[in-house]
Amino acid sequence: MISTRRHLATAAVGLCLVLGPGAALASDAGEAQAIVDKARGSLRGFVADKEYATLPAMLRQARAVVIFPQVLKAGFFLGGSGGTGVLLVRDAKTGDFGQPAFYTMGSVSFGLQFGGSAAEVVMLVNTQQALDSMLTNKLKLGGEASVAAGPRGAAAGATVTADFVSFARAKGAFLGMSVEGSVLDVRQSLNQAYYGKPVTPSDILISRSVSNKGSASLRAALKAAAK
Numbered sequence: 001m002i003s004t005r006r007h008l009a010t011a012a013v014g015l016c017l018v019l020g021p022g023a024a025l026a027s028d029a030g031e032a033q034a035i036v037d038k039a040r041g042s043l044r045g046f047v048a049d050k051e052y053a054t055l056p057a058m059l060r061q062a063r064a065v066v067i068f069p070q071v072l073k074a075g076f077f078l079g080g081s082g083g084t085g086v087l088l089v090r091d092a093k094t095g096d097f098g099q100p101a102f103y104t105m106g107s108v109s110f111g112l113q114f115g116g117s118a119a120e121v122v123m124l125v126n127t128q129q130a131l132d133s134m135l136t137n138k139l140k141l142g143g144e145a146s147v148a149a150g151p152r153g154a155a156a157g158a159t160v161t162a163d164f165v166s167f168a169r170a171k172g173a174f175l176g177m178s179v180e181g182s183v184l185d186v187r188q189s190l191n192q193a194y195y196g197k198p199v200t201p202s203d204i205l206i207s208r209s210v211s212n213k214g215s216a217s218l219r220a221a222l223k224a225a226a227k
Contacts, residue, residue: 026193027193028189028190028192028193028194029193029194029196031190031193032102032190032191032193032194033194033214035069035084035085035086035102035190036086036100036194036214036215036218037217037218038069038070039067039068039069039085039086039100039218040217040218040221041069042067042068042069042120042122043067043122043218043221043222043225044221045120045169046120046122046167046169047225049169050153051152051153052150052152052167052169054150054151054152055122055150055167055225056225056226056227058124058150058160058165059090059124059222059225059226060095060226060227061126062090062124062125062126062165063089063090063092063125063126063127063128063130063131064087064088064089064090064124064125064131064205065087065088065090065097065122065123065124065125065222066085066086066087066103066121066122066123066125066184067085067086067088067121067122067123068083068084068085068105068120068121068122068123069083069085069120070083070118070119070120071083071105071118071119071120071121071168072118082104082105082106082107082182083104083105083121084102084103084104084105084187084190085102085103085104085105085121086100086101086102086103086218087100087101087102087103087125087134087201087205088100088101088205088218088219088222089131089205089206090222090226095223095226095227096219096223097218097219097222097223098204098205098208098219099195099204099205099208099210099211099212099215099219100194100204100215100218101186101191101201101204101205102186102187102190102191102194103134103184103185103186103187104184104185104186104187105121105179105182105183105184106182106183106185107181107182107183118170119168119169119170120168120169120170121166121167121168121179122166122167122168123147123164123165123166123167123179124150124164124165124166125163125164126161126162126163126164126165127145127163129145129163130145130163130164133145134184134201135200135201135202135205135206136201138183138184138185139183139184139185140181140182140183140184141164141179141180141181141182141183141184142180142181143181145163145164146162146163146164147162147163147164147165147166147179147180148160148161148162148164148165148166149165149166149167149168149178150165150166150167152167164179166179186201191204194212194214195210195211195212197210
């Protein structure tokens with residue numbers, strides 16, 4: 001099995017060398033668009049779920065939102081867990097969401113209620129300090145920024161005060177899952193591929209100097225959810 005994986009990895013590297021950097025960039029661009037499309041699906045699932053009835057109201061007050069459409073619990077040979085998602089900043093005046101920047105989240109702790117191996121996570125960014133931290137450095141949740149689980153069900157009217165508020169689902173069900181201690185980091189290769197040139201999170205989220213029409217449906221879904 002290990003030998004087979006090594007052969008496949010070697011073949012993949014060889015193919016990239018033959019086809020050149022353009023093929024790798026196109027592959028990353030396709031992966032990036034797939035994440036954007038899946039993020040829209042995840043968002044719709046959360047909004048339609050009455051267990052997360054508080055999410056739209058909290059989204060209206062948030063400075064930004066991070067959506068991880070798939071967080072995988074890794075096997076013993078890798079350790080930890082994580083996934084790739086998108087960060088979008090909300091314009092407080094218009095309610096519009098800007099273009100997505102790609103981030104990874106690693107070392108997520110799956111709760112005892114969860115027996116599967118994958119989840120969806122939506123995190124609201126509530127403070128400017130938390131957003132600024134994501135623009136420049138790796139950010140450890142619960143370290144440099146506070147994080148709390150979002151209210152659900154009967155607690156939907158509860159007030160939660162934290163830099164980040166997280167909601168998680170697994171196969172449509174509430175998930176006991178902690179993101180505290182997880183590390184958020186920029187997925188630079190996907191940002192470059194999606195916008196066709198090297199860009200920083202500030203270029204995407206603050207200056208808004210780049211755009212990709214492929215994000216239109218996700219941005220529209222976010223705006224509709226926050227109404």
